[in-house]
Structures are given as structure tokens and as C-alpha cells.
Amino acid sequence: MSGFARRLGGIPWREIAGEAFSRVFLVAQAVCAVHVVNAHVCSFALVMGPSMLPAMNLAGDVVAVDLVSARLGRVASGDAVLLVSPENPRKAVVKRVVGMEGDAVTFLVDPGNSDASKTVVVPKGHVWVQGDNIYASRDSRQFGPVPYGLITGKIFCRVWPLKDFGPIDPMSAE
Amino acid sequence: MAGPWPLLRSFLRNCVAGTLVVVTVNDRYASVITVRGTSMNPTLESQQGDRALVSRLCLDARYGLSRGDVVVFRSPTEHRSLLVKRLIALPGDWIQVPAAQEIRQIPVGHCWVEGDNPDVSWDSRSYGPIPLGLMQGRVTHIVWPPNRIGPVERKMPEGRVMQR
Numbered sequence: 001m002s003g004f005a006r007r008l009g010g011i012p013w014r015e016i017a018g019e020a021f022s023r024v025f026l027v028a029q030a031v032c033a034v035h036v037v038n039a040h041v042c043s044f045a046l047v048m049g050p051s052m053l054p055a056m057n058l059a060g061d062v063v064a065v066d067l068v069s070a071r072l073g074r075v076a077s078g079d080a081v082l083l084v085s086p087e088n089p090r091k092a093v094v095k096r097v098v099g100m101e102g103d104a105v106t107f108l109v110d111p112g113n114s115d116a117s118k119t120v121v122v123p124k125g126h127v128w129v130q131g132d133n134i135y136a137s138r139d140s141r142q143f144g145p146v147p148y149g150l151i152t153g154k155i156f157c158r159v160w161p162l163k164d165f166g167p168i169d170p171m172s173a174e
Numbered sequence: 175m176a177g178p179w180p181l182l183r184s185f186l187r188n189c190v191a192g193t194l195v196v197v198t199v200n201d202r203y204a205s206v207i208t209v210r211g212t213s214m215n216p217t218l219e220s221q222q223g224d225r226a227l228v229s230r231l232c233l234d235a236r237y238g239l240s241r242g243d244v245v246v247f248r249s250p251t252e253h254r255s256l257l258v259k260r261l262i263a264l265p266g267d268w269i270q271v272p273a274a275q276e277i278r279q280i281p282v283g284h285c286w287v288e289g290d291n292p293d294v295s296w297d298s299r300s301y302g303p304i305p306l307g308l309m310q311g312r313v314t315h316i317v318w319p320p321n322r323i324g325p326v327e328r329k330m331p332e333g334r335v336m337q338r
Contacts, residue, residue: 032197084307088282125250149253
């Protein structure tokens with residue numbers, strides 16, 4: 001028994017603890033670095049659903065999101081953006097900005113059935129967002145202009161599927 | 175190993191590591207804000223230089239905000255500025271708007287915020303319900319100055335909100 005205790009005492013606990021601590025700290029640093037890049041510089045998102053056809057697929061595209069330009073207020077109309085849905089804060093949606101604050105936006109109220117159109121002026125600090133596929137999109141036509149603060153980032157590049165890799169051009173939704 | 179370079183390099187390395195950790199903690203767990211303006215008197219007083227601790231844990235998967243919490247959110251009209259107000263009503267609630275003498279329902283995914291000092295507060299009574307997605311955190315404690323250190327209480331106006 002005393003031999004066992006002596007052997008326990010011989011183990012360099014202090015060095016082991018120091019080593020373990022520095023390793024853990026290194027891992028923590030890496031996790032923090034990933035978080036900072038993912039939350040402030042550039043992030044990826046999986047886009048699904050019919051509302052952005054034909055710019056984005058039905059089945060699911062992975063796109064790269066530029067978070068810096070949204071933070072600096074450089075989002076302009078024509079950009080595809082990732083935003084927090086105003087109807088469900090847990091959900092992020094992809095739409096195209098059609099009008100910035102002060103713009104007059106004309107849209108079809110019910111594109112499938114009638115050609116009645118309506119014009120609204122976007123209030124201060126808000127943007128008007130619409131899906132490219134106006135027949136199957138829930139957007140500003142239903143819930144009105146959204147505050148700019150809900151915009152998370154600007155989508156600038158498709159990453160997956162690889163054969164469609166490339167920039168997503170800003171274009172008008174008309 | 176000549177000159178001060180190894181020392182300088184390790185110093186810079188520690189600085190970068192520290193910044194990363196601080197930014198992450200600020201984003202995910204808690205941060206400290208300085209209060210400006212008088213719209214939250216007497217709960218938070220900018221004349222005294224109040225600093226408040228903002229918890230961000232409530233923004234996780236299940237939106238853990240309750241009626242009566244003091245919340246921080248992005249201004250709906252100016253995305254660069256943050257506002258501090260009290261959360262009065264959640265989606266589906268009915269609220270009586272004092273000035274307009276009407277009762278309205280909060281739409282899905284929105285909430286109603288008001289300042290504690292109704293005379294000077296610019297809040298949902300002017301811009302209507304705001305999306306919950308603008309929320310940035312919940313004010314839990316006052317951390318400075320020392321004589322005002324303490325938790326921020328949950329409080330509701332009487333008889334104006336019909337909860338869903």
C-alpha cells in the first residue's frame with residue numbers, strides 16, 4: 001500500500017494540470033474565434049423552400065452570408081438578404097430587398113388571381129422584402145415593411161451544390 | 175532569440191485571445207450597457223450614470239422573455255441604436271393603448287414595449303408593436319454606481335393587458 005502511495009506521489013500532478021489547462025484554454029480560444037467569425041464576419045446558411053426560385057433551389061442550397069455590410073448599412077435594393085422572420089423570431093428567411101426607406105414600392109396584391117396592384121412608401125429605417133417567386137412567398141406583401149435591424153446579412157455566394165458555385169447577382173425582383 | 179520580438183509576439187497573441195474571449199462572452203452570455211435618456215426613470219437613471227448588466231441567455235432557442243421584463247432591443251427605425259424599455263405584452267395579448275382609447279391585439283411574433291416614464295418615452299405607443307427578432311437581451315441587474323447595485327424587478331402596469 002505504501003508503495004502505491006509513493007508511486008501516486010511520484011506522478012507530476014502539477015505539470016499535468018498545467019498542461020491540461022493550457023490545452024483547454026487553446027480549445028476555448030479556437031471556439032471563440034469560430035464564434036466571432038461566424039457572428040460578425042461571414043456565415044453559412046441552408047436555404048430551402050420555393051420562395052426564392054429561380055435564384056435559389058427548392059431542395060436546399062448552402063449560401064455564404066456577408067455579415068459586415070449589413071452591419072455597416074450597405075444593403076441596397078436588389079440584394080438577397082438573410083433576415084429574422086418578423087413573424088417568428090426563431091426562423092431566418094431569405095428574401096430580396098425591393099425597396100429601401102423612402103422608396104415607393106408597387107406590388108401585386110394577389111398575383112395568381114388578379115392584377116390589382118398597390119403602392120406603399122417604405123417608412124424610415126425599414127425595408128421592403130419580397131421573394132423572387134411572388135406566387136409562393138410570404139413576405140412584405142403580407143406582413144408589411146420590416147425594420148432594417150432584422151437583416152442579418154447579405155448573401156453573396158452560393159457554396160453548394162458545387163456545380164452552381166458562384167456569386168448571386170443582385171437583380172431587381174421585377 | 176535576440177531583441178524584444180518574442181516578448182512582443184506573445185503579448186500580441188494574448189491580446190488577440192483576450193479580445194476573442196471577451197467578444198464571445200459579450201455576444202452569447204452577458205454584456206454591460208450604459209443607460210442614456212430618461213425614458214426608463216426611475217428604474218434606470220442616466221443622471222446617476224447607471225450601468226446595467228444585460229443577459230443574452232434568454233435569446234437562446236426558446237425565447238425566455240416574460241411580460242414585465244426590462245429588455246434591450248434594436249430600434250425599429252434606426253438599426254444602429256439600442257433602446258431599453260419594458261416589455262408589456264407578448265404575441266396574442268390584447269393591450270389597451272392609453273392615448274388612443276382602443277384595444278388592439280399584438281400580432282404573431284411581435285411584442286409591445288413601453289418606457290417606465292411615459293411622458294418622455296418614445297416607444298410602442300408611437301411606433302406600434304415591434305418584431306421579437308429585434309430583441310438583444312434582458313436587463314437583469316444594475317452594476318454601477320455602488321449605491322444602486324441590485325436586481326431590476328419585473329413589473330407590470332395594472333389592468334391594461336389581457337393575457338392570451
